Amino acid sequence: ETRMPRPDQTRVMVVANQKGGVGKTTTTVNLAASLALHGNRVLVVDLDPQGNASTALGIDHHADVPSIYDVLVDQRKLSDVVQPVRDVEGLFCAPATIDLAGAEIELVSLVARESRLDRAIKAYEQPLDYILIDCPPSLGLLTVNALVAGAEVLIPIQCEYYALEGLGQLLRNVELVRGHLNPKLHVSTILLTMYDGRTRLASQVADEVRSHFGQEVLRTSIPRSVRISEAPSYGQTVLTYDPGSSGALSYMEAAREIALRGIGVHYDDSRAHTVG
Ligand code: ADP
Ligand code: MG
Numbered sequence: 001e002t003r004m005p006r007p008d009q010t011r012v013m014v015v016a017n018q019k020g021g022v023g024k025t026t027t028t029v030n031l032a033a034s035l036a037l038h039g040n041r042v043l044v045v046d047l048d049p050q051g052n053a054s055t056a057l058g059i060d061h062h063a064d065v066p067s068i069y070d071v072l073v074d075q076r077k078l079s080d081v082v083q084p085v086r087d088v089e090g091l092f093c094a095p096a097t098i099d100l101a102g103a104e105i106e107l108v109s110l111v112a113r114e115s116r117l118d119r120a121i122k123a124y125e126q127p128l129d130y131i132l133i134d135c136p137p138s139l140g141l142l143t144v145n146a147l148v149a150g151a152e153v154l155i156p157i158q159c160e161y162y163a164l165e166g167l168g169q170l171l172r173n174v175e176l177v178r179g180h181l182n183p184k185l186h187v188s189t190i191l192l193t194m195y196d197g198r199t200r201l202a203s204q205v206a207d208e209v210r211s212h213f214g215q216e217v218l219r220t221s222i223p224r225s226v227r228i229s230e231a232p233s234y235g236q237t238v239l240t241y242d243p244g245s246s247g248a249l250s251y252m253e254a255a256r257e258i259a260l261r262g263i264g265v266h267y268d269d270s271r272a273h274t275v276g
Contacts, residue, residue: 004038014150020137022158023193028134033237034255036091040129046096048136054095058235061095069099118149147177152188159202192221
């Protein structure tokens with residue numbers, strides 16, 4: 001096993017898809033934990049008022065906890081709200097509380113409403129290798145804040161009927177933000193989630209996604225796994241909940257692939273299919 005390369009600059013990845021239930025949160029927390037276990041310093045920004053990423057990382061996010069809401073609306077420093085994740089060295093989380101549900105409306109009347117997260121991230125003093133932003137299932141101002149703050153968009157796609165439905169709208173928003181607010185922004189990564197290799201549907205969807213996107217699609221896909229869905233109720237990622245499971249191995253492999261792509265190293269396909 002070669003040591004994982006660390007990026008020479010912080011990679012800010014926006015995990016987005018306005019469809020709910022496609023694996024955004026699951027991918028954010030498990031990839032983040034995998035990258036941290038590979039030796040990186042990683043921050044998860046929970047931008048969904050549901051706070052599922054915070055829950056899955058075992059982070060306290062009851063109403064009084066300083067949160068990403070305070071950063072976006074009251075311009076509190078990001079370092080005031082970041083908490084370390086228990087059990088995973090190098091992994092941190094800026095939690096979301098239920099307050100964030102109101103931010104979508106409150107932001108409308110504030111100055112620099114689209115770039116508040118970007119400013120907060122740029123002012124963050126701690127060195128980081130990756131920032132992963134978990135978006136809500138909508139294309140409102142919270143998601144726009146993420147798209148302005150990031151350079152890379154990571155789109156999880158569930159291997160189900162209508163997998164590509166609605167993606168046009170997300171891609172148009174990425175173009176709009178790229179054109180007006182953030183020229184660095186691009187879709188760098190597509191990850192197939194909840195892949196069930198036994199069904200013809202899953203392989204058909206995978207083929208369709210690969211022919212539509214090509215290079216951006218990771219060779220590694222994430223299998224449907226009960227261990228992955230159980231882990232959040234223990235406040236854990238699957239990487240600590242069941243490190244030997246197919247779900248854990250596939251997220252570790254996806255993280256490796258993302259790291260190698262980041263430094264332009266060709267990924268050896270043969271491993272992608274041995275996990276899961
Ligand atoms: P989103 O954030 O896009 O709404 P989630 O990550 O919350 O989606 O996933 C939706 C549901 O699917 C959750 O209950 C989650 O536990 C489950 N899930 C996600 N990925 C997998 C997987 N690979 N195998 C099994 N269940 C999964
Ligand atoms: Mg979610």
